[in-house]
Amino acid sequence: EKPAVKLPESEYQGVWIYIEQRNGKIAPVSLELLGEGRKLADKLGVELAGVLLGNNVRHLTKTLYEHGADTVYLMDDPVLDQYRSEAYQVGVVDFVRKYKPEILLFGATAIGRDLASTVATELGTGLTADTTRLDIDMQNRLLEASRPAMGGNIMATILCKVQRPQMASVRPKVFKAIQPIAGRTGNLIEEKINVKEADLRTKVISVALDVSDKIRLSDADIIVAGGKGLQDEKGFRLVHELAEVLGAAVGASRDAVEAGWASHSQQVGQTGTTVAPKLYFAIGISGAVQHTVGMENSEIVVAINKDPNAQIFEKCTYAIVGDAFEIVPKFIEEFKKLKQGGERKHG
Amino acid sequence: MHYVVFVKQVPDTSVVKLDPVTNTLDRSSAPSIINPYDAHAVEEAVRLKQKYGGKVTVISMGPPMAVSTIKKCIELGADEGYLISDRAFAGSDTLATSYALTQALKKVMEKEPVDLIFAGKQAIDGDTAQVGPGVARRLGIPVLTQVDQIESFSVNDRTIRVQRKIEDGHEIVESKLPCLLTVEKEINELTYSPLPNMIRAAKYQPIVWTTNDIEVDRNQLGLKGSPTVVGKIFAPPKQSGGERIEGTADEKVAKVIDKLLNVHGLFAKEGV
Ligand SMILES: Cc1cc2nc3c(=O)[nH]c(=O)nc-3n(C[C@H](O)[C@H](O)[C@H](O)COP(=O)(O)OP(=O)(O)OC[C@H]3O[C@@H](n4cnc5c(N)ncnc54)[C@H](O)[C@@H]3O)c2cc1C
Ligand SMILES: Cc1cc2nc3c(=O)[nH]c(=O)nc-3n(C[C@H](O)[C@H](O)[C@H](O)COP(=O)(O)OP(=O)(O)OC[C@H]3O[C@@H](n4cnc5c(N)ncnc54)[C@H](O)[C@@H]3O)c2cc1C
Incomplete structure (x- = not known):
C-alpha cells in the first residue's frame, strides 16, 4: 500500500479530459467537457488535452482538436478494443504519471465513473463525483467542483487541496461543447499501452445496444x-x-x-x-x-x-x-x- | 464459495431535510436504513449461496448504531457480519473509505479466502459510486460495475458472466474470480425474510473491530487520509419560478404555443 504522495503543484500543469469512445464513436459528454475544459485551461493559462484510448481511434484526434484540445494523448492498440477498466486504467495512470496534469475530468457515465474511481485510487488522489458545476479559485489555484448530494437535497463544493491531479467526474448535458473550429490542429503524443491480453482477467462477450425506433x-x-x-x-x-x-x-x-x-x-x-x-x-x-x-x-x-x-x-x-x-x-x-x-x- | 458484501448505513434521503437557514442537514428527520442497493447485493449473494453453497459475510464501516444494518443483513440471509467502527474513520472520503474497508476485508480473508465481492452501485447519501471500484483496485482484482443480472456462475472454472448496464444498452462481460460486482436494484426483488432469519437477526451480535483490530496506516484514514474536503454546502439553486399562464384552457394552450413559436422560434422548420 503506497501512501498518497504529495508533490509540489507546479510540477502538475494542464487540464485533461478523458475522451470516452465506444466503437470509434466519441461520447457527447467528452466534447462537452472539452468545451468547459477550454475555459478552465484559459483561466489557468495552461494547455487543454484529450486522453484517447482505443483500437483504431487515431482518426478521432481531428475532432478533438476542432473541439478545443491543444494536445491529444493517444494509446491505440487491439487490447483496448472494448472498454475494460483493468486495461484502460493502466493507460491513463501511465499518462498521468509521465505528463502530470493538474486537472483530469471524466464524463459521469458507466465507463467514466468506473475508470475515474479506479484511476484515482491507483494515483492516491481525490475524485469528486458527478459534478454539475466547475470553477477555479484563482487565488489558491484550486478546482472547485460542486455536486448534488443527499439525493439532490444539497449541493456541496469539493476541493482537493494537496494531491494532484485534481479529478472529477462530470454529468453529461451540463456543459456545452464549443462550435467546432474547422481545420484547428494540435500536438499528438502517442505511447504504447503496457498491458497484454494474457494479463487480463475480464472479457467483453457482447454488447447489446437498445435498438428501438424510439428516440433516445x-x-x-x-x-x-x-x-x-x-x-x-x-x-x-x-x-x-x-x-x-x-x-x-x-x-x-x-x-x-x-x-x-x-x-x-x-x-x-x-x-x-x-x-x-x-x-x-x-x-x-x-x-x-x-x-x-x-x-x-x-x-x-x-x-x-x-x-x-x-x-x-x-x-x-x-x-x-x-x-x-x-x-x-x-x-x-x-x-x-x-x-x-x-x-x-x-x- | 465465500461471498463478501459491503453494506452501508445511510439516512433515508427521501425524507432528509435541509435547514434553509444554516444549510445543514437535519439528520434527525431521517431514519437510518440499509443503503437500498446494498440490500439487493446481500440478496444476490444469499441466492448464490443457496444455489452453489458457501457463506455470506457482510462488512460495514460506520458508527456503533450501524449494528442494526448488519442485523438487517442477517435477516436477509447473511451468515456473519463485521462492523468496523472507530473515531479514526470519521470524515473519510471515498479513497480513505475504500482503504479502511479493504484492510478489514484482508483480515477476514486471512481466516477464509474470498471468491466474490459485492457492493451497491452507489450509496444514496454520498452518491459517488466510487467505493466499490476503489476496493477492487486496492485488491488488484477486476471490477464489474452496474450489474443488473448474473448470467452464469461457474464454481469449477471460477468464472462469472454478468450483464452490465451501460448508457445505451447492456454489455455481457465475463471475469475470472475473485472479482467485485457493484449491483443495480433490478438484479433481484427482495423477498420477505423467513422467520428463522428474523429470530437469528434479533439475537445476532456482529463482530466489531476498531483500528486496533485491523492493520492500518493511520495516515490513510479519516480526514487525514482523505484528499478531498467538502468546501461548502449550499441549497440547490432555486429558480425564480415559471411564468403563470392564465385564461381558459383553450387560451392557456394557445398562449404557450404562441410563445414556443414566436418567442423561442421552435417549430420554425418541420420538427423542431
Ligand atoms: C433516492 C431517491 C431517488 C429518486 N430518484 C428519482 C428519479 O430519478 N426520478 C424521479 O422522477 N423521481 C425520483 N425519486 C422519487 C421522487 O422523490 C418523487 O417521489 C417522484 O418524482 C414523484 O413522482 P410524480 O411527480 O410522478 O408523483 P407525485 O409526486 O405523486 O405527483 C403527481 C402530481 O400530479 C398532479 N396531478 C394529479 N392529477 C392531475 C391531473 N389530473 N392533471 C394534472 N396534474 C395532476 C399532482 O398535483 C401532483 O403534483 C427518487 C426518490 C428517492 C428517495
Ligand atoms: C456532501 C458530501 C459530498 C461528498 N462528495 C464526495 C466526493 O465527491 N468524493 C469523495 O471521494 N468523497 C465524497 N464524500 C465522502 C463520501 O460520501 C464518503 O467517503 C462515504 O463514506 C463513501 O462514499 P459514498 O457514500 O458515495 O459511497 P459509494 O461509493 O456511492 O458506495 C458504493 C458502495 O460502496 C459500499 N460502501 C460505501 N461506503 C461504505 C461503508 N461505510 N461501509 C460499507 N460499505 C460501504 C457499499 O456497498 C455502497 O453501496 C462526500 C461526502 C459528503 C457528505
Whole structure:
C-alpha cells in the first residue's frame, strides 16, 4: 500500500479530459467537457488535452482538436478494443504519471465513473463525483467542483487541496461543447499501452445496444414526460400521443415508472437519466428534487399540474395550472393542426 | 464459495431535510436504513449461496448504531457480519473509505479466502459510486460495475458472466474470480425474510473491530487520509419560478404555443 504522495503543484500543469469512445464513436459528454475544459485551461493559462484510448481511434484526434484540445494523448492498440477498466486504467495512470496534469475530468457515465474511481485510487488522489458545476479559485489555484448530494437535497463544493491531479467526474448535458473550429490542429503524443491480453482477467462477450425506433431520451430535442398525476396506464397514453405529434421522446417520473406505465430507461432524474432538451413537457409531475435535478438544464419547460403550489412550477418556464386530461388533448389537437399547416406549406 | 458484501448505513434521503437557514442537514428527520442497493447485493449473494453453497459475510464501516444494518443483513440471509467502527474513520472520503474497508476485508480473508465481492452501485447519501471500484483496485482484482443480472456462475472454472448496464444498452462481460460486482436494484426483488432469519437477526451480535483490530496506516484514514474536503454546502439553486399562464384552457394552450413559436422560434422548420 503506497501512501498518497504529495508533490509540489507546479510540477502538475494542464487540464485533461478523458475522451470516452465506444466503437470509434466519441461520447457527447467528452466534447462537452472539452468545451468547459477550454475555459478552465484559459483561466489557468495552461494547455487543454484529450486522453484517447482505443483500437483504431487515431482518426478521432481531428475532432478533438476542432473541439478545443491543444494536445491529444493517444494509446491505440487491439487490447483496448472494448472498454475494460483493468486495461484502460493502466493507460491513463501511465499518462498521468509521465505528463502530470493538474486537472483530469471524466464524463459521469458507466465507463467514466468506473475508470475515474479506479484511476484515482491507483494515483492516491481525490475524485469528486458527478459534478454539475466547475470553477477555479484563482487565488489558491484550486478546482472547485460542486455536486448534488443527499439525493439532490444539497449541493456541496469539493476541493482537493494537496494531491494532484485534481479529478472529477462530470454529468453529461451540463456543459456545452464549443462550435467546432474547422481545420484547428494540435500536438499528438502517442505511447504504447503496457498491458497484454494474457494479463487480463475480464472479457467483453457482447454488447447489446437498445435498438428501438424510439428516440433516445438523452438525444431528444423534445421530451414529453408524465408522472403519477396521469392516474393510470390509460391516462399515460396521452403522453405518448403528444410525443408522437411532436416527434418527441417519452420521459417519466419514478412514480410513473414504478407504477409500470413506463420503463426504467425512460425515467428522468437522480436515479434515471439526466436530460437537457430544447423543450420539456412535465405533465402531472410534482417536481420532487430527485426529478428536477435530471431536467433542470432543459431550455424551455412547460409544466402542467392541477396543484397551483406544485414544486415543478418553480423549475419551469411556463406554468399551466390545470387538469392534464383537459389541457393535453388541446395541445395534441393544436400541434396536429400546426403540423398539417406546415406540411401543406412544404407540399 | 465465500461471498463478501459491503453494506452501508445511510439516512433515508427521501425524507432528509435541509435547514434553509444554516444549510445543514437535519439528520434527525431521517431514519437510518440499509443503503437500498446494498440490500439487493446481500440478496444476490444469499441466492448464490443457496444455489452453489458457501457463506455470506457482510462488512460495514460506520458508527456503533450501524449494528442494526448488519442485523438487517442477517435477516436477509447473511451468515456473519463485521462492523468496523472507530473515531479514526470519521470524515473519510471515498479513497480513505475504500482503504479502511479493504484492510478489514484482508483480515477476514486471512481466516477464509474470498471468491466474490459485492457492493451497491452507489450509496444514496454520498452518491459517488466510487467505493466499490476503489476496493477492487486496492485488491488488484477486476471490477464489474452496474450489474443488473448474473448470467452464469461457474464454481469449477471460477468464472462469472454478468450483464452490465451501460448508457445505451447492456454489455455481457465475463471475469475470472475473485472479482467485485457493484449491483443495480433490478438484479433481484427482495423477498420477505423467513422467520428463522428474523429470530437469528434479533439475537445476532456482529463482530466489531476498531483500528486496533485491523492493520492500518493511520495516515490513510479519516480526514487525514482523505484528499478531498467538502468546501461548502449550499441549497440547490432555486429558480425564480415559471411564468403563470392564465385564461381558459383553450387560451392557456394557445398562449404557450404562441410563445414556443414566436418567442423561442421552435417549430420554425418541420420538427423542431
Ligand atoms: C433516492 C431517491 C431517488 C429518486 N430518484 C428519482 C428519479 O430519478 N426520478 C424521479 O422522477 N423521481 C425520483 N425519486 C422519487 C421522487 O422523490 C418523487 O417521489 C417522484 O418524482 C414523484 O413522482 P410524480 O411527480 O410522478 O408523483 P407525485 O409526486 O405523486 O405527483 C403527481 C402530481 O400530479 C398532479 N396531478 C394529479 N392529477 C392531475 C391531473 N389530473 N392533471 C394534472 N396534474 C395532476 C399532482 O398535483 C401532483 O403534483 C427518487 C426518490 C428517492 C428517495
Ligand atoms: C456532501 C458530501 C459530498 C461528498 N462528495 C464526495 C466526493 O465527491 N468524493 C469523495 O471521494 N468523497 C465524497 N464524500 C465522502 C463520501 O460520501 C464518503 O467517503 C462515504 O463514506 C463513501 O462514499 P459514498 O457514500 O458515495 O459511497 P459509494 O461509493 O456511492 O458506495 C458504493 C458502495 O460502496 C459500499 N460502501 C460505501 N461506503 C461504505 C461503508 N461505510 N461501509 C460499507 N460499505 C460501504 C457499499 O456497498 C455502497 O453501496 C462526500 C461526502 C459528503 C457528505
